Amino acid sequence: MRVLVIEDEPVAQTLLTAIVERLGFDVITVGTVADANRELQSEQPLDVAIIDWILPDGSGVDLVRTVRASETRSKMKLLMVTSRDDEEDVQEAVLAGADEYLMKPIENDTLMSKFELLGLVSMK
Amino acid sequence: MAGDRSLAEADDDDPLDAHGATVSGAAPTLDASGLSRVFEQVGGDVALMRHLVELFLETAREDTDKLSAAAAKGDGDKMAFAAHRLRSSARNLAATHMAEICGKIEDLVRRGELAQAVELSAEVPTELGDVGPRLQRWADELEAGP
Numbered sequence: 254m255r256v257l258v259i260e261d262e263p264v265a266q267t268l269l270t271a272i273v274e275r276l277g278f279d280v281i282t283v284g285t286v287a288d289a290n291r292e293l294q295s296e297q298p299l300d301v302a303i304i305d306w307i308l309p310d311g312s313g314v315d316l317v318r319t320v321r322a323s324e325t326r327s328k329m330k331l332l333m334v335t336s337r338d339d340e341e342d343v344q345e346a347v348l349a350g351a352d353e354y355l356m357k358p359i360e361n362d363t364l365m366s367k368f369e370l371l372g373l374v375s376m377k
Numbered sequence: 378m379a380g381d382r383s384l385a386e387a388d389d390d391d392p393l394d395a396h397g398a399t400v401s402g403a404a405p406t407l408d409a410s411g412l413s414r415v416f417e418q419v420g421g422d423v424a425l426m427r428h429l430v431e432l433f434l435e436t437a438r439e440d441t442d443k444l445s446a447a448a449a450k451g452d453g454d455k456m457a458f459a460a461h462r463l464r465s466s467a468r469n470l471a472a473t474h475m476a477e478i479c480g481k482i483e484d485l486v487r488r489g490e491l492a493q494a495v496e497l498s499a500e501v502p503t504e505l506g507d508v509g510p511r512l513q514r515w516a517d518e519l520e521a522g523p
Contacts, residue, residue, distance in 0.1 A: 261462075262436070262462045262465045262466055263432050263435075263436050263466070264429055264432050264433050264436065264465070264466035264469045264470060265465050265466060265469050267425075267428070267429060267432060268415070268418070268419070268429060268469050271418075271419050271422075271425060272418055272419070275418075275419070275420055307458070307461055309458075336461070336464060336465055336468065336480070357465060357468055357469070358411075358415075358468050358469045360414065360418060361418055
């Protein structure tokens, strides 16, 4: 399974990439909406994107909307990541088309449960 | 496990000493159990932990400078962005008090209370000056082994 990690903050980016790799997945890591769009427009297989809410050149929620509107990636699994935890934010992410929502700091078990909820892995 | 220290064992020279925790109820400078969790998450990879600590110190210094510059200009958007990045990296490395301060700055800016956010921003360089050496010592001790 190939995971696209979209996170600009270097510590969070390095840690999240290490966690996902440790879980046995291939990871592509980018730090901007522009770079994410470049990866998403390529023909490479991508199973899931983990998207930070606030990025230097735009919003992760807008990126979710872009993916959902695209012809080739609209069915891709999308996980929003944020340190904001109010109900309105969760609703905004879900309404935009995110499949799941993760709070920072991300932990292995939480991430694996979300992947399982999305049908990407089986922990049985 | 390695890297797991009790806050109850903390002393003046201990990187995990709980800054202000017993006096004001503020979050600890470094949360021992949080750091242990991160170490566990990376599979006990000492070199990666060292890299994360160095990365934190480098980027937190840059983001603290950006926060101070934005605060001096009263630029709320730039303050919120810098505070958001600092909060994220601090939370990831269990620098709980710093994350708390930066979260408050973000919230104050979002609520339009810029003067208070600017005032609180002045605490960030001091907090970084406290947490940075503690993190470095923690990483040094981790590398040195039990």
